Amino acid sequence: MAPQPPDRPFDPFVPSDDEPWDRPRIHHLLRRAAIGPTPEQFAALSNLSPGQAVDSLLDYDVAQDPFNDLLTRMEGFFNFNRIEDVQGWFFFRMLGSPRRAQERMALFWHNHFATSASKVDRPKLMHNQIELFRQKGLGSFRDLLLAVARDPAMLVWLDGQASKKGHANENFSRESMELFTLGIGNYTEQDVQELARAFTGWQLQGDQAVFNPKLWDDGEKTIFNTPGKYDSQSAVDLMLAQPAAPKHLAEKLLKEFVHPEPTQDHIDYVAGQLLANNWQIKPVMKQIFTSRLFYSEWAYRSRIKSPVELVAGAIIGLGGKANTDFITQTTARMGQKILFPPNVKGWDGGEAWINANTVLVRFNFGLVLATQQQNIYAERPDVEAMLHGQGATTAPQVVDFFDAMLLDGRLPDDENAKFVQFLENSTTTSAQTRPAFVLNHGTYYKSVRDVMQLMMATPEYQLA
Amino acid sequence: MNCSRREMLKVGLGGLSVVSLSGTIPAFLAKFAYADQPSTQPVSDDNILVVIQLSGGNDGLNCVVPYASDAYYKARPVIGIKDRLVKIDDTLALNPGMAAMKDLYDAGQLAIINGCGYPEPNRSHFRSMEIWQTASPTGHEGCGWLGHYLDHCLRGTTNPLTAINVGAQLPTALVADSAPVPSITSLDDFALRVDSSNGPIQAKNEQQIIRDLNTIQDASPAMQFLARQATNALVSADEIHKMKSNYKPDALYPPGLGMELKLIAQIIAGNYGTKLFYCEIGGFDTHSNQVGTHEQVLTQLSTSIAAFHKDLTAKGLNNKVTVMCFSEFGRRVEQNDSNGTDHGAPGPMFVSGGMVKGGLHGQYPSLSQLEDGDLTYTTDFRRVYATLLDKWLNADSATVLQNKFENMSFV
Numbered sequence: 001m002a003p004q005p006p007d008r009p010f011d012p013f014v015p016s017d018d019e020p021w022d023r024p025r026i027h028h029l030l031r032r033a034a035i036g037p038t039p040e041q042f043a044a045l046s047n048l049s050p051g052q053a054v055d056s057l058l059d060y061d062v063a064q065d066p067f068n069d070l071l072t073r074m075e076g077f078f079n080f081n082r083i084e085d086v087q088g089w090f091f092f093r094m095l096g097s098p099r100r101a102q103e104r105m106a107l108f109w110h111n112h113f114a115t116s117a118s119k120v121d122r123p124k125l126m127h128n129q130i131e132l133f134r135q136k137g138l139g140s141f142r143d144l145l146l147a148v149a150r151d152p153a154m155l156v157w158l159d160g161q162a163s164k165k166g167h168a169n170e171n172f173s174r175e176s177m178e179l180f181t182l183g184i185g186n187y188t189e190q191d192v193q194e195l196a197r198a199f200t201g202w203q204l205q206g207d208q209a210v211f212n213p214k215l216w217d218d219g220e221k222t223i224f225n226t227p228g229k230y231d232s233q234s235a236v237d238l239m240l241a242q243p244a245a246p247k248h249l250a251e252k253l254l255k256e257f258v259h260p261e262p263t264q265d266h267i268d269y270v271a272g273q274l275l276a277n278n279w280q281i282k283p284v285m286k287q288i289f290t291s292r293l294f295y296s297e298w299a300y301r302s303r304i305k306s307p308v309e310l311v312a313g314a315i316i317g318l319g320g321k322a323n324t325d326f327i328t329q330t331t332a333r334m335g336q337k338i339l340f341p342p343n344v345k346g347w348d349g350g351e352a353w354i355n356a357n358t359v360l361v362r363f364n365f366g367l368v369l370a371t372q373q374q375n376i377y378a379e380r381p382d383v384e385a386m387l388h389g390q391g392a393t394t395a396p397q398v399v400d401f402f403d404a405m406l407l408d409g410r411l412p413d414d415e416n417a418k419f420v421q422f423l424e425n426s427t428t429t430s431a432q433t434r435p436a437f438v439l440n441h442g443t444y445y446k447s448v449r450d451v452m453q454l455m456m457a458t459p460e461y462q463l464a
Numbered sequence: 465m466n467c468s469r470r471e472m473l474k475v476g477l478g479g480l481s482v483v484s485l486s487g488t489i490p491a492f493l494a495k496f497a498y499a500d501q502p503s504t505q506p507v508s509d510d511n512i513l514v515v516i517q518l519s520g521g522n523d524g525l526n527c528v529v530p531y532a533s534d535a536y537y538k539a540r541p542v543i544g545i546k547d548r549l550v551k552i553d554d555t556l557a558l559n560p561g562m563a564a565m566k567d568l569y570d571a572g573q574l575a576i577i578n579g580c581g582y583p584e585p586n587r588s589h590f591r592s593m594e595i596w597q598t599a600s601p602t603g604h605e606g607c608g609w610l611g612h613y614l615d616h617c618l619r620g621t622t623n624p625l626t627a628i629n630v631g632a633q634l635p636t637a638l639v640a641d642s643a644p645v646p647s648i649t650s651l652d653d654f655a656l657r658v659d660s661s662n663g664p665i666q667a668k669n670e671q672q673i674i675r676d677l678n679t680i681q682d683a684s685p686a687m688q689f690l691a692r693q694a695t696n697a698l699v700s701a702d703e704i705h706k707m708k709s710n711y712k713p714d715a716l717y718p719p720g721l722g723m724e725l726k727l728i729a730q731i732i733a734g735n736y737g738t739k740l741f742y743c744e745i746g747g748f749d750t751h752s753n754q755v756g757t758h759e760q761v762l763t764q765l766s767t768s769i770a771a772f773h774k775d776l777t778a779k780g781l782n783n784k785v786t787v788m789c790f791s792e793f794g795r796r797v798e799q800n801d802s803n804g805t806d807h808g809a810p811g812p813m814f815v816s817g818g819m820v821k822g823g824l825h826g827q828y829p830s831l832s833q834l835e836d837g838d839l840t841y842t843t844d845f846r847r848v849y850a851t852l853l854d855k856w857l858n859a860d861s862a863t864v865l866q867n868k869f870e871n872m873s874f875v
Contacts, residue, residue, distance in 0.1 A: 002684055118746075159751040159802055167801025171751045174588070174807075184588055189836075260686075302686055333653060335632040342633070342746075343519070345590055351689060355634050356646030356697035357654055363674065363694075364657045371659055415677065422673060426666060450659045450670055457674045459683070459690035 005259075009293035010269055013050050021050060024408040025295050031305075031464045032257050033057050033289055034100040035107075036313025039386075039405070054289040058282055060099040062135055067093065083123040087338050088324035090130055094312045095322055105137030105281075106130055107308060108256055110338075113148050113180060114346030115157045117339045124207055125153040126339050138282040141249060141274070145180065146236045150202050150209045158344065161204045165217040168196035175344045177239065186244040187224070194221040195239075198230035240279065246271035253284070258294055259302045260350045266293065301463035304353050307334035309464055310362060314369055314456065317405060319386075321379035330368075333361045354462070366456030370449045383452070384444045395423040395437040398448055406455045419454070423447055511856050514728060514741045514772075514787045515610070516721070517635065518765070520749030521589065522791035524811030524839075526758055528576060528828075529557045535831040539798045543755050543805070552576075556828065561763035564770035565814070572822040573773065574814060575874035577848055579829040581810030581841025585793060589749070589807070593792040597637035599846050599865050609849055609865065610740055611640030617859040618739065624700045627740035628731065630724045638742055644693060646700045650727070655701050674698075707734035714778030715771040721745040722768040729775045732785065739857065748791060752802035765789070769816060782818035786856055786875070789814040790845065796837055810841035813848055815874050819856075825874050847872055 015021035026045045030037035034057055045053040065071075071078075078085045078092075094103040110133055117126045129151050136144045148154050154172070155161040163169035173196035177187045187195075201216025202209050221230050223238055230238065239245060250270035254262035270284060277283045288294055305313065311331050315322045331338060335358050341347055372380055392401045399419040403411040411419075424437045426447035437443060455461060529545050530536045532555040537544040549557035550566045558566055568574040582601045586592045595601045599609035607615070610627065618626055619642065629638055629647040638645040648654050658670040678694035681687070711733045717726040724743040731738055745768075747761040769787060776782040794811030810829060816822075829839035850861035850869035862868045 159804070162752045162800075162802030162804070164801060169751060169800055169802050169804075170806050178588055178590075184591055189587070301684065304686060304690070333649070343589065343749075348633070352633055354690060354693045355629070355644065356693065356700050357648050358632070359690075359694045359697040360656055360701060361653050364653070364655075367657050367659060371661075418673060418676065422669065425669075426662070446662055447666070450662075450666075453658065454670060454673050454677070457694075458677045459687045459694065462690050463686055 003297040005263060005266070005298045006292050006296040009266060009296075010287065010291045012290050013292045013295040015050065019295065021046070023404065024300065024410055025050075026053070027408045028295070028300055029053060029057075029289060031309070031313065032294075032303075033104060033285075035094055035104050035309060036100075036316045038316055038319065050295070051290050054286055057099070057101045058138060058286060058289075060102055062102075062139075066098050067096070080124045080127045083117050083126065083339060084325065084328065086117075086123045086127045086130070087328045089127065090338060091312065091322070091324040091327045093134075094308070095316055095320075095324075095327075100316075102134055102137060105285075106133040109133035109137055109144070111256075111341065111346040111349070112252060113154065114341035114344050115153050116341050116343075120153045120156045122153075122156070122207075125156065128207065129153040130339075138285065139280065141279040141281055142236060142240055144281075145176075145240070146233060148180070149176065149199060149232050149236065150211075152204055152207060152209050155202055155204055155209055160199060160202055163196060163200045163202075164215040165197075165200050168193070168200050168217060170196045172196070172199055179345055181239045181248060182242055182244040183248045186242065186248075191223050194223045195230075195235055197221050198223070198235035199232050202232070246274040250274060253288065255350075257285070257288055259299050260304075301460065303464045304350055305462055305464045306347070306349060306353060307331040307336035307358075307362075308338060310334070310462070311365060313464075314365075318369070318381040318383060320381040330361075330365055334358050334365075362462065363453075363457040366453035366461075369456070370452035383449065384439075384441070387439055387444075387448070393439045395420045398423060398439055399451065402451050402455050406452070407458065407460050410460070411455075419451055422454070423451065509858055510737070510784060511858070512732060512739060512741070512785045513852060513857060514725075514743070514785060515637070516765070516769070516787060516789045517593075517637075517742070517744040518748050518789055518791035519589075519593070519744055519746040520791070521592075521793045521795055521807055522748045522811050523750055523754065523758055523805050524578075524794035525797065526754070526805075527559050527562070527762060528578060528812045529559065530555060530828060530831065531557045533831050536797075539831070541799070542803050543799045545755070553824075556824070559759060559762045561759040561761075562766040564763075565766040565816075568770060568773060568816050569822055573818060573820055574816045574822045575820050575825050576823075577813045577815065577826040577843060577872070577874065578824065579810050579826050579839065579842030580790070580813045580845040580848060581793070581839075582844060582846075583841075585809040585838065585841070587793065587807040587809075589792055594636060596790060596792055596845060597635055599849055606636075606639065607641060608635065608637035608639045610637045610742070611645075612864045612866075613853060613857065613859055614638075614640040614645070614740070615642050616863050617857070623703075623737045624696065625703055625731075625736045625738050627742070628728075628738050630727055630741060630743040635742060635744070638740070644696050646696065648704075648727070651704065651730070654704060656698060704731075704734075704736070707731070707736065713775055715774040717771045717775075718764055718767045720764050720768070722764070722771055725768050725772040726775070729772060729779075732776070732781055733779055750795070750804050751800065751806060752804040754804040769814075773816065773818075777818070784818075786815060786817035786820060786852065788848070788852060790848075794839065797831060797834060797839060798837060809835070809838040810843075813845065815848070815852070819875065821874050823874075825872055843872075844869060848874075851875055 026042050027037040030041055078089045080086055097103055115129055120126055132147055132151055158172035158175055159169045160172045170192050174192045178184050197217040198221055201211055203212050220227055247267055250267045254266055254270060273284045273287060308331050311327050335353055336347055387401055390401050392398045399416055403409050427435055427437055526545055531549055548560035550563050551557040565574055597608045598605035614627055627638055627645045629645055632649060634647050658667050660667050678691045680691045711730040713726055728741045745765055750758050773782055776785055790813050791811055793808055795805035795808040800806050826843035829842055846865055847869045850865060851872045853859040853861035853864050854871055855875040
């Protein structure tokens with residue numbers, strides 16, 4: 001029977017003998033909050049309580065960017081007037097950052113406020129928008145929404161720059177209610193037209209958005225049956241005052257970080273927390289990531305990894321320094337071309353990631369990663385040395401190593417046995433003359449590395 | 465998930481070599497392949513429908529231009545098209561980007577169905593697209609209209625490639641209760657690769673392990689879903705790579721949509737018994753400065769479709785294939801102040817192919833009697849679906865659409 005959500009879902013998770021703070025739970029947290037686990041992070045978080053572990057991931061200081069020095073030294077490496085470089089820069093951060101939760105939140109907001117470079121054909125503006133998501137990703141949703149309403153890339157994407165007094169453009173107005181704050185059915189066509197007037201007046205000047213009071217419609221508007229001389233700020237406040245607003249965001253957060261089908265009780269609870277915390281995201285995320293709900297069997301491996309989580313997570317886990325162009329192209333073939341969401345609704349995600357084609361691309365990615373055939377790494381990880389470092393020499397030890405790294409050590413016994421048999425049979429085709437398997441350079445290339453692909457071609461590995 | 469994409473594959477595998485798979489075939493597939501041979505004959509003919517989705521809301525007024533109408537130019541002083549019109553009669557002209565489709569029109573192979581829509585139009589891209597894809601303006605169906613067709617009319621068909629989506633993401637239109645429809649973006653990607661450096665025996669071994677790892681077990685819904693999709697993919701990929709690889713295009717396909725149609729032509733030429741293809745072209749959400757961008761995207765659409773029919777004609781296949789284009793809505797009659805147009809209501813549909821009765825169908829909507837600044841639909845889009853189902857696919861449209869819609873004369 002499929003697992004059910006636990007009772008007292010938002011009580012803090014307290015490890016016990018029955019529900020230990022073990023590898024599956026720590027990997028689960030790192031997959032959801034920080035793109036993917038690494039052996040080092042697993043070791044570090046093992047020594048912390050769940051609460052301390054979550055703090056260690058989310059309590060970063062936005063003003064102190066650990067990449068600042070590096071990016072300064074790399075000046076010229078990323079040319080933000082090329083969209084490929086902006087994509088590469090985003091992946092470079094996801095792979096290399098010591099605080100991947102910040103990039104993970106940026107990825108979430110990139111999908112929530114889905115803006116595509118296909119229309120915003122100024123890559124620098126796309127870079128600046130991702131930077132906005134990085135800066136405000138765990139801050140106040142009110143600040144973020146207001147900043148997005150005035151974000152240059154958004155002004156291009158949803159035609160805000162073309163929206164002027166007497167000539168309001170409805171594009172941003174409609175999508176901001178339908179997708180960013182309320183959900184369909186919670187506003188009228190009149191609300192769309194009136195809200196559009198409130199957002200007028202913002203124009204692009206170079207890379208900056210500036211407010212031109214002459215272009216702002218200063219007349220009275222009636223939005224949600226409430227008359228007022230709204231501007232973008234008071235309009236954002238009015239939108240967030242709608243009862244649908246906290247629920248809409250709560251549902252998105254729960255679907256992204258906990259389970260694809262949260263219950264209405266879960267949604268209502270998180271919505272209440274968003275209001276109680278005055279729309280501050282960080283305390284709500286901390287509550288989610290430390291909850292009994294989050295560590296339940298119900299939530300564990302309940303989400304299908306997005307292509308970015310799959311590819312970046314795999315490379316992070318191996319300690320590789322990847323060729324970012326390879327990641328951009330591979331995730332695109334899996335259906336997620338970063339900075340080019342299919343439309344303003346973003347990627348549907350979940351089961352929509354998976355079809356006959358993308359399944360095969362996912363499995364084939366495992367092969368490329370395992371055999372390192374293509375030029376996919378800026379610096380190749382030495383998996384053979386990792387195995388030796390762990391003292392893995394026999395077939396069962398090798399299988400257990402990959403199982404722990406890729407599948408949380410939860411490979412069923414019968415499948416574990418199949419992998420052991422695969423390694424032992426690989427030394428020769430003849431059972432009579434077969435030498436015992438032992439890890440060495442020959443067997444590594446003969447079969448050991450292939451175990452990586454095979455384990456990545458499991459349903460389990462597609463799940464976060 | 466309302467529609468049970470999670471449900472087991474119900475469609476059998478008679479088209480596959482069950483013997484060669486017998487040691488490996490997952491239990492739920494083997495059960496069907498052996499025990500549940502189809503009892504009803506699949507549809508008798510081999511007609512093929514290709515659906516092209518125009519995403520974003522195609523501006524019908526600037527696509528099929530009512531150039532004799534003063535009201536049109538009054539509502540659109542800047543973006544109303546005056547020059548280079550591709551005239552089709554004394555009142556209507558195609559957008560300047562659509563010369564290639566005009567050739568099809570002149571050959572009697574393009575039907576233009578004006579004013580297609582539905583009552584109480586919804587202006588949300590996503591809701592309106594859902595309405596068109598499910599053929600249900602009021603309910604919230606999980607399955608698509610083509611999914612219903614697969615479920616009701618092709619149940620028992622044994623071919624895993626009966627319908628193919630060309631694109632990264634399966635549209636709701638093709639979501640069925642029975643087998644998941646494969647999505648393909650390129651034939652190169654559509655194959656399982658394993659390490660071949662250690663010889664064919666080990667490679668085969670590894671493929672077998674991957675099949676085993678993806679057999680359906682008593683596991684969580686997500687695991688079952690993934691295992692079923694993977695099994696379907698491995699089976700479909702095996703099938704498609706049996707295809708003759710001697711396809712050569714007999715037309716010059718443009719990039720973008722053209723490449724998708726080229727892949728479709730290749731699969732049609734491979735003769736896999738595929739009845740339905742689905743593909744998409746975006747870029748129609750023209751809220752600002754639309755004249756140039758709209759013409760560009762229409763040029764791409766037009767030249768792609770023309771190349772497709774030319775290619776099929778050269779191969780003697782054009783009489784077997786009908787193409788239908790739709791968009792989730794048309795756009796407002798009045799231009800907006802960004803020299804673009806906002807979301808509106810009805811728009812034209814296009815149906816092309818060797819067996820199509822070309823010309824103008826459906827009444828062009830009135831520009832003087834508007835509803836909230838929008839045109840009023842004159843043809844329920846489900847009549848177009850019903851016509852294609854009844855007269856082209858030999859299916860009972862009343863069953864598929866759960867309602868009876870009067871047929872039209874374009875087929």
